[in-house]
Amino acid sequence: LESAEARLAELADPDVRGEALHECLTENGQLIGTRFRNSDGTIRTVDRETFLDVGARLLQGAVRTDYNSNYAHPQFLRSDGTVIGIRMSPKSDVTIEVLRGDGISIEQNTKIHFRGGNDE
Numbered sequence: 001l002e003s004a005e006a007r008l009a010e011l012a013d014p015d016v017r018g019e020a021l022h023e024c025l026t027e028n029g030q031l032i033g034t035r036f037r038n039s040d041g042t043i044r045t046v047d048r049e050t051f052l053d054v055g056a057r058l059l060q061g062a063v064r065t066d067y068n069s070n071y072a073h074p075q076f077l078r079s080d081g082t083v084i085g086i087r088m089s090p091k092s093d094v095t096i097e098v099l100r101g102d103g104i105s106i107e108q109n110t111k112i113h114f115r116g117g118n119d120e
């Protein structure tokens with residue numbers, strides 16, 4: 001878990017104001033990635049390169065927070081007021097979760113992950 005946070009944190013420059021959540025998670029007006037198998041529309045799978053790029057963009061200027069005391073993983077408050085969490089998933093490797101969305105186009109509980117191993 002800490003290695004996922006550390007990898008994304010090293011890619012982000014804390015002195016730069018991040019892009020809006022919508023800009024990080026959409027392309028041509030649609031949520032990035034693809035739906036995987038039976039997941040609902042808020043769970044998206046991307047390739048490793050896209051995941052690292054999105055993770056770095058989401059962490060630009062974000063600070064550690066305890067927004068949700070019931071969420072046992074690292075949480076980050078972004079400059080646009082949204083909150084993301086980062087956790088390890090036994091099925092999907094590192095997962096980025098939107099804990100507080102933008103109230104416009106990105107829903108709370110949106111998840112972005114990449115498939116580890118041979119599923120990439």
